[in-house]
Amino acid sequence: MPDPMQNPNDRRRYAxxxxxxxxxxxxxxxxxxxxxxxxxxxxxxxxxxxLRRSTLEQYVTGKGGxxxxxxxxxxxxxxxxxxxxxxxxxKFAAAIDKASKDGKPLDFAMQRAKLYARSxxxxxxxxxxxxxxxxxxxxxxTACKSNCKCRLRVQHLEDAVLVWWQLSPAEHCEDCLALAxxxxxxxxxxxxxxxQESDIAQGIELMLLESPELRPVARELxxxxxxxxxxxxxxxxxxx
Numbered sequence: 001m002p003d004p005m006q007n008p009n010d011r012r013r014y015a016x017x018x019x020x021x022x023x024x025x026x027x028x029x030x031x032x033x034x035x036x037x038x039x040x041x042x043x044x045x046x047x048x049x050x051l052r053r054s055t056l057e058q059y060v061t062g063k064g065g066x067x068x069x070x071x072x073x074x075x076x077x078x079x080x081x082x083x084x085x086x087x088x089x090x091k092f093a094a095a096i097d098k099a100s101k102d103g104k105p106l107d108f109a110m111q112r113a114k115l116y117a118r119s120x121x122x123x124x125x126x127x128x129x130x131x132x133x134x135x136x137x138x139x140x141x142t143a144c145k146s147n148c149k150c151r152l153r154v155q156h157l158e159d160a161v162l163v164w165w166q167l168s169p170a171e172h173c174e175d176c177l178a179l180a181x182x183x184x185x186x187x188x189x190x191x192x193x194x195x196q197e198s199d200i201a202q203g204i205e206l207m208l209l210e211s212p213e214l215r216p217v218a219r220e221l222x223x224x225x226x227x228x229x230x231x232x233x234x235x236x237x238x239x240x
Contacts, residue, residue, distance in 0.1 A: 115224065
């Protein structure tokens with residue numbers, strides 16, 4: 001890990017670099033599987049190792065890049081995400097096994113395997129914004145639903161997170177205009193009885209806001225974490 005990154009843009013760039021490095025490692029072992037130089041069992045073990053590594057790296061980066069700031073409770077909190085990823089990985093392995101037995105090429109496995117590296121970046125966003133937001137762009141709560149073109153700007157304080165709802169150069173619904181006035185900024189306390197920890201679904205959506213090119217594979221990214229993806233999210237995206 002590099003020195004702790006106080007600038008959120010530095011953290012995001014580093015999270016992207018980590019994801020690309022993970023994609024390359026996953027591509028390498030999946031190519032070995034397709035070439036027959038790696039067994040399906042060894043590929044699964046390699047994928048699990050990669051998921052553990054990449055998930056931890058993304059989580060630490062979201063916390064500022066310093067492993068010293070991560071305690072045992074934080075590590076344990078990653079368990080549910082990894083468990084969901086492993087469950088989906090088992091289904092993926094079964095699909096590969098069936099294709100192999102049917103004599104079909106395993107070319108499909110390469111791009112699908114890379115989705116796992118991309119999914120771990122949702123963990124970065126979960127730790128980058130550790131509290132549950134009341135709402136966020138494209139979550140369906142505004143009149144424009146998933147056609148929303150707004151973004152979030154975040155500033156970290158010692159005891160709170162400040163969030164600005166930012167309008168992009170586009171036509172906006174009344175809901176978003178009101179949020180831009182109200183969240184200027186919105187202050188979310190990090191401690192207290194009413195604080196709700198962020199969930200992985202929020203992490204996925206914040207990742208998709210930052211990387212809209214991943215939106216066409218959003219359904220599968222949600223499935224990796226065993227989360228249902230609403231049909232309107234897909235329909236509105238392709239209508240936009």
